[in-house]
Amino acid sequence: MTLAEQAATLLERMGARMGHGDLACVSPIDGSTLGCVAQASTAQVKEAAAAAHCAFLAWRSVPAPRRGELVRLLGEELRAHKDDLGQLVSLEVGKVLSEGLGEVQEMIDICDFAVGLSRQLHGLTISSERPEHRMMEQWHPLGVVGIVTAFNFPVAVWAWNAALALVCGNALVWKPSEKAPLCALAVQALFERAVARFGGAPDGLSKLVIGAREGGEALVDNPGVALVSATGSVAMGRAVGPRVAARFGRSVLELGGNNAAIVAPSADLDLALRGVAFAAMGTAGQRCTTLRRLFVHDGVYDPFAARLKAAYASVTIGDPLEPGTLVGPLIDEGAFAAMQRALSDARDLGGIVHGGERVARAGVYVRPALVEMSEQVGPVLDETFAPILYVMRYTDLDSAVALNNTVAQGLSSAIFTTDLREAELFVAAGGSDCGIANVNIGTSGAEIGGAFGGEKETGGGRESGSDSWRAYMRRATNTINYGRTLPLAQGVSFEL
Numbered sequence: 001m002t003l004a005e006q007a008a009t010l011l012e013r014m015g016a017r018m019g020h021g022d023l024a025c026v027s028p029i030d031g032s033t034l035g036c037v038a039q040a041s042t043a044q045v046k047e048a049a050a051a052a053h054c055a056f057l058a059w060r061s062v063p064a065p066r067r068g069e070l071v072r073l074l075g076e077e078l079r080a081h082k083d084d085l086g087q088l089v090s091l092e093v094g095k096v097l098s099e100g101l102g103e104v105q106e107m108i109d110i111c112d113f114a115v116g117l118s119r120q121l122h123g124l125t126i127s128s129e130r131p132e133h134r135m136m137e138q139w140h141p142l143g144v145v146g147i148v149t150a151f152n153f154p155v156a157v158w159a160w161n162a163a164l165a166l167v168c169g170n171a172l173v174w175k176p177s178e179k180a181p182l183c184a185l186a187v188q189a190l191f192e193r194a195v196a197r198f199g200g201a202p203d204g205l206s207k208l209v210i211g212a213r214e215g216g217e218a219l220v221d222n223p224g225v226a227l228v229s230a231t232g233s234v235a236m237g238r239a240v241g242p243r244v245a246a247r248f249g250r251s252v253l254e255l256g257g258n259n260a261a262i263v264a265p266s267a268d269l270d271l272a273l274r275g276v277a278f279a280a281m282g283t284a285g286q287r288c289t290t291l292r293r294l295f296v297h298d299g300v301y302d303p304f305a306a307r308l309k310a311a312y313a314s315v316t317i318g319d320p321l322e323p324g325t326l327v328g329p330l331i332d333e334g335a336f337a338a339m340q341r342a343l344s345d346a347r348d349l350g351g352i353v354h355g356g357e358r359v360a361r362a363g364v365y366v367r368p369a370l371v372e373m374s375e376q377v378g379p380v381l382d383e384t385f386a387p388i389l390y391v392m393r394y395t396d397l398d399s400a401v402a403l404n405n406t407v408a409q410g411l412s413s414a415i416f417t418t419d420l421r422e423a424e425l426f427v428a429a430g431g432s433d434c435g436i437a438n439v440n441i442g443t444s445g446a447e448i449g450g451a452f453g454g455e456k457e458t459g460g461g462r463e464s465g466s467d468s469w470r471a472y473m474r475r476a477t478n479t480i481n482y483g484r485t486l487p488l489a490q491g492v493s494f495e496l
């Protein structure tokens with residue numbers, strides 16, 4: 001079977017159809033075209049947002065635990081089609097199969113989380129300074145949530161947003177990456193199946209609009225979209241943030257990272273090697289949390305760097321659907337060009353490059369690159385969305401933490417150490433400035449139970465677990481007077 005035939009079969013099993021249109025869906029596995037899909041016009045995006053708004057007006061009054069039932073059914077559909085959707089992720093964006101399946105598992109996990117959450121959307125009660133008064137906070141549904149997603153997590157990021165937003169009483173419009181529309185069609189079809197089994201959900205509760213940047217812009221500028229949750233590059237966030245703010249809309253921005261890890265002298269080097277290798281080479285370096293900078297203590301640098309070089313030289317690169325492959329393709333030629341530019345800049349600055357060369361086969365395959373640098377300069381300061389790990393020496397932990405924090409982004413970070421003091425220092429207020437700071441775990445592969453996101457140019461948004469749900473609701477403060485007098489706050493007098 002060709003890849004196109006495989007994609008068509010998977011879509012059919014999930015109840016989706018490709019249709020016809022002018023957006024070509026290209027598989028990075030071999031560069032072949034999987035099919036073509038139709039793109040939504042700006043007018044159609046507007047119609048989708050209007051339909052979602054009508055749905056919101058009904059959905060917000062459905063009791064939250066009942067809303068949770070729809071998300072539970074969605075989780076069931078995802079469980080039933082985990083293999084199909086996981087394979088489609090591999091076909092469309094080139095993830096190795098276990099990562100494609102892992103992404104669907106993440107969707108299932110957030111559905112489970114959101115079902116429980118649907119019975120816990122709680123507010124505070126607060127003591128009033130006035131007698132016979134009570135203050136409380138309520139969290140109400142917000143409105144239409146516009147979800148703009150990146151190519152590298154073509155299904156999980158939608159689920160992080162959608163599962164929470166739905167139990168919170170909102171309606172959705174999803175603009176997926178133009179590089180992964182088939183995954184979006186499949187997810188939409190599974191959602192429709194859940195809606196059919198649920199019975200009685202309003203029409204238009206979750207709309208899909210396929211297209212490129214213009215589709216995202218139409219959501220960003222639409223005053224009927226209460227919250228824009230946008231995942232992608234810093235450049236995208238720089239455009240989206242001010243435009244949503246200009247109309248006083250809300251945004252959750254989940255942008256690029258330039259993540260670092262420290263290997264301390266006391267580190268368990270076997271564990272550190274696996275942690276570093278997965279974080280830096282996994283997903284062919286195409287995760288927002290990919291490890292891009294490594295600071296290794298001078299005392300362990302030589303043996304650790306030698307083992308790392310051996311791992312880089314021997315890692316299995318190839319078809320992501322083949323068992324045993326650890327590194328699949330880059331998404332496209334643009335990613336390869338950006339990688340080669342960064343490597344060339346690093347060489348010009350004295351970097352010693354190991355690997356990074358193209359692997360001869362259809363598609364865009366590269367050997368991950370390890371670059372020994374004497375300083376954190378030039379391309380080391382940027383996120384290049386490809387498998388490049390810059391390795392540097394350090395001698396004292398304070399300076400390594402300062403280097404961790406020097407870059408413009410603040411998503412993920414890690415330290416490998418068995419020294420309790422070093423570990424605690426790294427996660428303390430004066431340690432890593434990132435949204436994620438790990439100990440003896442790499443920078444990537446977060447669980448859904450925690451809030452996910454980062455600081456500085458990573459955008460400041462939080463999605464997924466903990467209390468991230470609050471971003472999808474509006475807070476109302478209610479003061480209730482159950483007495484027969486009207487005392488004013490702060491002792492103000494106003495006698496008629």
Ligand code: NAD
Pocket residue numbers: 148149150151152153175176177178211212213215216217220231232233234235236239240254255256257287288289383385411453454458
């Ligand atoms: P991208 O910025 O090119 O595109 C992301 C999405 O934004 C796409 O759907 C695109 O069509 C849309 N878009 C682009 N410009 C827009 C604009 N001006 N207005 C509205 N929408 C716009 O990113 P990509 O190449 O698909 O993904 C890779 C990037 O995403 C990396 O920088 C990576 O770090 C980041 N990322 C971040 C997270 C996170 O949670 N922090 C997760 C995944 C990916």
